[in-house]
Structure formats: C-alpha cells, structure tokens
Amino acid sequence: xxxxxxxxxxxxxxxxxxxxxxxxxxxxxxxxxxxxxxxxxxxxxxxxxxxxxxxxxxxxxxxxxxxxxxxxxxxxxxxxxxxxxxxxxxxxxxxxxxxxxxxxxxxxxxxxxxxxxxxxxxxxxxxxxxxxxxxxxxxxxxxxxxxxxxxxxxxxxxxxxxxxxx
Numbered sequence: 001x002x003x004x005x006x007x008x009x010x011x012x013x014x015x016x017x018x019x020x021x022x023x024x025x026x027x028x029x030x031x032x033x034x035x036x037x038x039x040x041x042x043x044x045x046x047x048x049x050x051x052x053x054x055x056x057x058x059x060x061x062x063x064x065x066x067x068x069x070x071x072x073x074x075x076x077x078x079x080x081x082x083x084x085x086x087x088x089x090x091x092x093x094x095x096x097x098x099x100x101x102x103x104x105x106x107x108x109x110x111x112x113x114x115x116x117x118x119x120x121x122x123x124x125x126x127x128x129x130x131x132x133x134x135x136x137x138x139x140x141x142x143x144x145x146x147x148x149x150x151x152x153x154x155x156x157x158x159x160x161x162x163x164x165x166x
Contacts, residue, residue, distance in 0.1 A: 023046050024046055027047075054118075058128070061076055062079065063075075063076055064076075066106065073089060073102065074161050084136060087164060088102065088142055091144045091156030111131045
C-alpha cells in the first residue's frame with residue numbers, strides 16, 4: 001500500500017500521479033459508443049473524455065472491479081435515490097472483513113478521483129460535495145455463487161454485476 005499513501009514527488013503527489021495513470025488508462029482511448037451523451041465532441045483528449053463521463057456520483061451505478069494479483073472481485077456502487085449502497089461480490093473465499101476493506105479502498109479511490117482529478121485537475125464543478133463512504137453507501141454482501149476452480153473469478157465478477165444490474 002506504499003503507493004496509496006500520500007507522498008510528494010516534485011510537484012505531484014502520489015494521489016495525483018495515480019489519478020493521471022487511471023485517467024490515461026480509462027479515458028485515453030476514443031470510446032466506441034452509440035450513446036450520444038458519451039461521445040466526445042470535437043478533438044479527442046483524455047481530459048475531455050473524462051469531463052464527458054463526469055462525476056461518478058452523478059451516475060445511477062458505478063461498477064468497480066478489483067484484482068489483488070490472483071483474484072477478481074466486483075463492487076457495484078449504487079447511487080440511485082433510496083438505493084444507495086455498495087454491493088460487493090466475491091466468488092472466492094475472501095472474508096467479509098477483507099471485502100469491507102476492499103470497499104473502503106475503492107470508495108476512497110472514487111473520492112480521490114472526484115477531488116484530485118475531476119475537481120482539482122480538470123476544474124469540473126462537482127454537484128455532490130459529500131464523499132462516498134460506508135455511511136452514505138452501506139456495504140452489502142452480494143452473496144456471490146462460489147467458483148469451483150481457481151480461474152473463473154473474472155467470469156463470476158462479470159456475471160454478478162450483470163445479475164445485479166438486471
């Protein structure tokens with residue numbers, strides 16, 4: 001978790017560097033979409049792509065996938081009014097305590113993305129000023145089916161998310 005701690009390197013904190021890498025990997029390519037609201041008008045850039053995608057808390061749901069180097073899991077951040085929660089899915093044998101720690105990590109990441117990258121770097125005005133947390137979005141075990149082998153966790157993560165969204 002060394003990279004996760006705030007450290008200064010020149011003028012750029014590790015948080016800022018992490019957000020820049022995330023934005024490059026997530027928004028650095030032109031999206032192929034049929035949804036007009038998500039098309040980037042004019043000249044493409046990762047910054048404009050991130051602006052068009054907007055604040056994650058303005059979307060009904062945000063899907064977060066995690067991998068600790070040998071196992072995939074999923075977290076659905078449900079932002080709908082009256083439905084706010086973070087549902088975690090693990091098809092392996094992670095404990096509830098460990099999955100709550102994973103939720104804390106991902107929600108902290110969303111908060112940093114919103115403030116460090118969207119607000120501070122791109123000057124995007126955030127309509128919702130409250131950070132997302134276990135208080136605003138209680139953690140719920142999605143009760144994933146258990147995989148019977150050591151390699152289907154990614155498929156289970158996707159299937160669990162699909163099942164929730166339906």
